[in-house]
Amino acid sequence: MRIRPARRSDLPLLQDIERAAGEPFRTLGMSAVADDDPPPLDLLDEYRGADRAWVAADPDDRPVAYLIADPLDGAAHVEQVSVHPSAARRGVGSALIDHLADWAGDRRLGALTLTTFSHVPWNAPYYTRLGFRTLTEAELTDGLRKIRAEEAEHGLDRWPRVCMRREL
Numbered sequence: 001m002r003i004r005p006a007r008r009s010d011l012p013l014l015q016d017i018e019r020a021a022g023e024p025f026r027t028l029g030m031s032a033v034a035d036d037d038p039p040p041l042d043l044l045d046e047y048r049g050a051d052r053a054w055v056a057a058d059p060d061d062r063p064v065a066y067l068i069a070d071p072l073d074g075a076a077h078v079e080q081v082s083v084h085p086s087a088a089r090r091g092v093g094s095a096l097i098d099h100l101a102d103w104a105g106d107r108r109l110g111a112l113t114l115t116t117f118s119h120v121p122w123n124a125p126y127y128t129r130l131g132f133r134t135l136t137e138a139e140l141t142d143g144l145r146k147i148r149a150e151e152a153e154h155g156l157d158r159w160p161r162v163c164m165r166r167e168l
Contacts, residue, residue: 001056001057001058001064001065001087001090001092001095002056002057002061003054003055003056003057003095003096003099004054004055004057005048005051005053005054005055006044006047006048006053006054006055006063006066007048008045008048010048010055010063010066011041011044011045011048012041013062013063014038014039014044014053014055014063014066014082015038015039015041015044016084017063017064017065017066017082017083017084018038018039018080018082019038020084020085020086021082021083021084021085022034022035022036023085024085024122025120028120030117030120030159032155032158033156033159039068039080044068047068047069047079052068052069052070053066053067053068054066054067054068054096054099054100056083056087056092056095056096058087064083064084064086064087064092065081065082065083065084065087065092065093065096066080066081066082066096067080067081067082067096067097067099067100068080068081069100069103071107071109072113072141072143072144072147073113073141073142073143073144074109074110074111075104075109075110075111075112075113075141075165076100076101076103076104076107076109076111076112076113077112077113077114077143077144077147078097078100078112078113078114081093081096081097081114088122093126094130097112097130097166100112101166101168104168105168109168110167110168111165111166111167111168112132112165112166112168113141113144113163113164113165113166114127114132114163114164115144115147115148115151115161115162115163115164116161116162116164117159117160117161117162118134118160118161118162119159119160120159124162124164127164127166128164130166131166132164132165132166133164133165133166134162134163134164135162135163135164135165139163139165140163144163147163148161148163
């Protein structure tokens with residue numbers, strides 16, 4: 001897999017990846033997550049235009065995974081990382097995270113952060129294996145608190161969620 005910046009022509013495919021990546025949540029009784037709409041094209045294009053959207057592309061240069069990120073409180077925050085199930089368990093997500101770590105390091109950001117479901121095997125347990133740790137309430141930055149509040153408004157708190165951090 002080759003990691004490259006997302007192109008405008010990739011954006012509809014990123015939505016397809018998001019939909020496909022959501023399907024496994026149904027097996028955990030989390031259909032609302034599976035049914036959630038992917039990021040709209042205009043939002044994905046904002047990330048692309050800001051050079052904060054990357055894809056992992058197959059040998060035919062077709063995206064099979066993507067990551068979008070924001071600078072947040074001195075860290076690079078993983079806004080979304082999704083891998084198409086056909087490319088799962090091949091290190092694609094890990095490669096995208098490592099790419100973001102390099103990007104963040106070049107910008108002198110001290111860490112990566114994300115929010116995720118604590119008990120979903122391909123969420124918090126996976127990120128722990130990638131070097132992230134769960135933050136305590138006292139460790140949350142203002143930006144992470146705002147993101148968590150927005151997630152709660154969106155209904156994601158129906159299942160346990162955590163904020164995680166990986167130092168660079």
